[in-house]
Amino acid sequence: MPVNVAVVGAAGAVGRKVVEILEERDFPVGRLLLMATARSAGSTIRFCGRDYTVQPVAPDLFEGVQVAFFAVPSRVSRELAPEAVKRGAVVIDKSNAFRSDPSVPLVVPEVNADALTGHQGIVSSPNCSTIQLVLVLKPLDDLATVKRVVVSTYQAVSGTGREAVEELFTQMEHALAGRPLHPEVYPHPIALNVLPHIDDFAPNGYSREEMKLVNETRRIMDRPDLAVSATTVRVPVEVGHSEAVWVETERRIPPAEARAALERAPGVVVEDDPGQGVYPLPVRAAGRDEVFVGRIREDISHERGLALWIVADNLRKGAATNAVQIAEALMERGLTG
Amino acid sequence: MPVNVAVVGAAGAVGRKVVEILEERDFPVGRLLLMATARSAGSTIRFCGRDYTVQPVAPDLFEGVQVAFFAVPSRVSRELAPEAVKRGAVVIDKSNAFRSDPSVPLVVPEVNADALTGHQGIVSSPNCSTIQLVLVLKPLDDLATVKRVVVSTYQAVSGTGREAVEELFTQMEHALAGRPLHPEVYPHPIALNVLPHIDDFAPNGYSREEMKLVNETRRIMDRPDLAVSATTVRVPVEVGHSEAVWVETERRIPPAEARAALERAPGVVVEDDPGQGVYPLPVRAAGRDEVFVGRIREDISHERGLALWIVADNLRKGAATNAVQIAEALMERGLTG
Numbered sequence: 225m226p227v228n229v230a231v232v233g234a235a236g237a238v239g240r241k242v243v244e245i246l247e248e249r250d251f252p253v254g255r256l257l258l259m260a261t262a263r264s265a266g267s268t269i270r271f272c273g274r275d276y277t278v279q280p281v282a283p284d285l286f287e288g289v290q291v292a293f294f295a296v297p298s299r300v301s302r303e304l305a306p307e308a309v310k311r312g313a314v315v316i317d318k319s320n321a322f323r324s325d326p327s328v329p330l331v332v333p334e335v336n337a338d339a340l341t342g343h344q345g346i347v348s349s350p351n352c353s354t355i356q357l358v359l360v361l362k363p364l365d366d367l368a369t370v371k372r373v374v375v376s377t378y379q380a381v382s383g384t385g386r387e388a389v390e391e392l393f394t395q396m397e398h399a400l401a402g403r404p405l406h407p408e409v410y411p412h413p414i415a416l417n418v419l420p421h422i423d424d425f426a427p428n429g430y431s432r433e434e435m436k437l438v439n440e441t442r443r444i445m446d447r448p449d450l451a452v453s454a455t456t457v458r459v460p461v462e463v464g465h466s467e468a469v470w471v472e473t474e475r476r477i478p479p480a481e482a483r484a485a486l487e488r489a490p491g492v493v494v495e496d497d498p499g500q501g502v503y504p505l506p507v508r509a510a511g512r513d514e515v516f517v518g519r520i521r522e523d524i525s526h527e528r529g530l531a532l533w534i535v536a537d538n539l540r541k542g543a544a545t546n547a548v549q550i551a552e553a554l555m556e557r558g559l560t561g
Numbered sequence: 562m563p564v565n566v567a568v569v570g571a572a573g574a575v576g577r578k579v580v581e582i583l584e585e586r587d588f589p590v591g592r593l594l595l596m597a598t599a600r601s602a603g604s605t606i607r608f609c610g611r612d613y614t615v616q617p618v619a620p621d622l623f624e625g626v627q628v629a630f631f632a633v634p635s636r637v638s639r640e641l642a643p644e645a646v647k648r649g650a651v652v653i654d655k656s657n658a659f660r661s662d663p664s665v666p667l668v669v670p671e672v673n674a675d676a677l678t679g680h681q682g683i684v685s686s687p688n689c690s691t692i693q694l695v696l697v698l699k700p701l702d703d704l705a706t707v708k709r710v711v712v713s714t715y716q717a718v719s720g721t722g723r724e725a726v727e728e729l730f731t732q733m734e735h736a737l738a739g740r741p742l743h744p745e746v747y748p749h750p751i752a753l754n755v756l757p758h759i760d761d762f763a764p765n766g767y768s769r770e771e772m773k774l775v776n777e778t779r780r781i782m783d784r785p786d787l788a789v790s791a792t793t794v795r796v797p798v799e800v801g802h803s804e805a806v807w808v809e810t811e812r813r814i815p816p817a818e819a820r821a822a823l824e825r826a827p828g829v830v831v832e833d834d835p836g837q838g839v840y841p842l843p844v845r846a847a848g849r850d851e852v853f854v855g856r857i858r859e860d861i862s863h864e865r866g867l868a869l870w871i872v873a874d875n876l877r878k879g880a881a882t883n884a885v886q887i888a889e890a891l892m893e894r895g896l897t898g
Contacts, residue, residue, distance in 0.1 A: 372862050372863070373862070374711055374807055374860075374862060376713040376792075376805035378715070378755045378794065378796070393737060396733050396736070396737055397737055399733070400730060400733055400734055400737075411838040412838065412842055412844070413844055416797065416798050416799050416843075416844065417798060417842060417843055417844045418715045418796060418798060418803050418842075418843060419842070420803070420805070420835075420840050420841075420855075420856050420870045421835060421838065421840065424836075425835045425836045428858060428859065428861065429816065429835065429856065429857070429858030429859070430858060430861070431835070438861065451861075451862035451863065452861075452862055453807065453860050453861050453862035453863070453866070453868055455805035455856065455868060455870065457715065457803075457805065459715070459755060459796055459797075460753065460796075460797050460798075461753050461754060461755060461797075462753050466755050466757070466794075468713035468757070468792035468794065468805075470711055470790065479766065498757075498758060498762045498766065498768070499761075499762045501748040501749065501758065503757050503758060504757075505749055505754060505755075505756070506753075506754055506755060507749070507750055507753065507754045518757075519757050519766065519792065520766070521765060521766030521767060522765065522766070523711075523790050524765065524767070524775065524788075524789075524790050525709050525710070525711060525788035525789050525790035526709070526788065526790070529790070531790055531792060533757045533792065
């Protein structure tokens with residue numbers, strides 16, 4: 225039973241990746257509708273051997289659509305998602321627009337697919353850095369109840385969008401030529417630099433990206449009281465977010481037990497033989513759908529702590545793959561329109 | 562009263578920086594002797610308008626030397642430092658050779674210059690990532706006793722040496738041209754990547770770089786029981802190590818109080834107005850001797866915690882500047898040979 229699919233923001237980095245992954249996963253696409261804001265409309269995108277023209281967004285186009293993937297800024301999602309829902313589509317939204325709305329499930333299928341039940345037309349896919357974190361936290365929480373999480377991130381520029389990738393490459397060229405770097409997308413150069421600044425800053429001194437990690441992790445894990453702190457940092461990497469993570473649990477989890485639990489966890493791959501140079505790396509996670517975890521060891525500063533290193537492709541599992549998996553989970557449960 | 566100075570490893574990245582900083586700081590150099598292992602001997606290095614030839618290392622050359630800076634691998638320090646001491650020099654050693662030897666002071670002058678008293682000829686300068694950390698921890702410890710520290714690092718390739726800087730630039734060129742990257746210095750590509758691997762790995766799963774941060778911090782702070790955990794990561798940055806740090810103290814320190822204490826701390830510069838894009842950055846710390854701290858905020862996951870972001874030039878304060886400051890402190894105290 226094929227479903228009619230729309231991808232809104234189809235010309236962007238994540239939108240294109242959604243189209244690619246729908247094909248890769250043999251998603252049962254009936255009619256495919258690609259949309260973008262006026263600026264990007266008109267381009268063509270290939271899907272299953274056929275070229276599709278990206279159309280300018282218009283509410284009426286959602287007529288007959290059953291699943292609509294939104295990969296657009298929050299402002300556009302807020303405006304258009306209700307229009308799609310009104311016409312019978314289930315919206316899977318990648319933006320921050322609805323992530324803290326208690327009536328909208330925030331879902332990583334391997335962790336909390338049950339939250340899809342009773343959705344009211346919109347499902348949110350979490351922020352990239354949250355997705356890879358909760359995939360690893362969940363099995364540890366099941367083992368011994370996670371009490372506190374401290375995370376610092378090493379985030380790729382593709383998370384910002386295609387213009388940021390271009391900026392990094394242009395700046396790399398200029399740096400090699402000894403020319404000055406002129407930041408446009410970021411407030412400072414990103415080549416040969418790291419920026420402890422992602423999204424705006426909240427009054428408490430945390431960036432909004434850091435607060436997303438805190439609040440979304442609590443929601444997905446269904447642990448409103450979970451203690452989480454984060455420092456999110458942009459690094460000159462094209463694809464693949466990395467995270468250095470410390471986890472405190474109610475009962476001590478020996479590293480071997482954590483490793484065994486993570487080896488069994490869906491969507492997680494353990495790469496953990498550091499002496500042999502085996503640990504997760506952004507360049508190796510790029511193009512993959514799994515979340516990679518390694519450097520699993522005792523937190524020698526806390527008797528019930530673990531330290532880990534988590535890496536995933538921010539455009540795939542961190543964005544497009546998770547959205548498509550949400551659609552698959554909805555269909556399995558008969559929860560599409 | 563000028564002193565005769567030797568720089569061993571003068572042709573390396575840190576050795577050259579020591580010579581540069583001796584000149585910058587008007588260090589009272591009498592005779593200057595530059596040495597290196599056979600491979601690098603023969604080159605010339607400019608100091609105060611004169612060219613000095615780098616000579617092959619030989620124990621007898623230390624005759625008449627009062628202060629000898631060692632910027633060589635641990636193995637070479639272990640062999641040659643005692644020869645220099647035997648001939649009356651005070652050795653300031655940048656390697657890991659003596660850092661855990663209780664008879665050798667491990668010194669960051671702003672933090673524990675008193676430890677110089679009673680030295681037995683060798684003084685160790687700590688690892689780069691430790692120096693910038695303790696400069697910030699000390700004023701917080703004085704305020705409210707630090708109980709636990711969690712650190713993740715973003716370390717520049719110049720910390721590995723000049724061949725690593727070349728590898729990064731070569732790989733950036735290849736990446737731009739779409740050619741494969743062939744790692745030689747590092748086990749994996751460093752351009753467009755991050756490596757959670759610095760130095761070898763210890764049996765507990767921590768890298769030796771991580772354990773240096775733990776053990777050296779304890780020694781310098783004179784807090785053998787201090788709880789410290791670290792994840793050290795190499796990033797594609799040329800100069801400037803960054804650290805995301807969480808600090809737990811016995812009494813809660815409000816961020817404003819921490820900021821005020823750090824503004825008064827010697828060698829520390831507070832850069833903390835994130836909404837205006839003001840926070841420490843490796844590209845801005847490069848070429849500076851201070852340690853920069855910002856993103857000072859509550860650790861929202863711990864009632865007596867702070868989160869901070871610390872950056873310093875790893876070749877200057879992280880290495881050469883600290884060594885020269887140790888020499889200055891020795892001279893002020895009349896502790897040179």
